[in-house]
Amino acid sequence: MNTTSNTICFGLNRKTDEDSLVLFLRKIATDRLLNTLVPRLAEKEIIEALDLFTGLMKKHLSKQEYHQLFLADEP
Numbered sequence: 001m002n003t004t005s006n007t008i009c010f011g012l013n014r015k016t017d018e019d020s021l022v023l024f025l026r027k028i029a030t031d032r033l034l035n036t037l038v039p040r041l042a043e044k045e046i047i048e049a050l051d052l053f054t055g056l057m058k059k060h061l062s063k064q065e066y067h068q069l070f071l072a073d074e075p
Contacts, residue, residue, distance in 0.1 A: 006023070007020070007023075008020045008023050008024050057070060
């Protein structure tokens with residue numbers, strides 16, 4: 001399969017999975033989609049999403065990276 005920068009495809013190899021996840025997250029993070037989706041989420045789903053992403057950041061980012069990359073704090 002020929003993948004491009006606009007293709008979301010999981011399961012071929014690690015690099016394609018990483019590229020696909022980045023594209024997927026960029027697509028889901030648009031204001032239009034989020035403003036439609038978020039009001040439809042149950043309270044439990046909001047907490048689950050928050051727990052997933054904060055857990056991943058806590059596991060994979062240093063405190064400094066968290067502040068610089070997520071909070072956009074100046075060093």
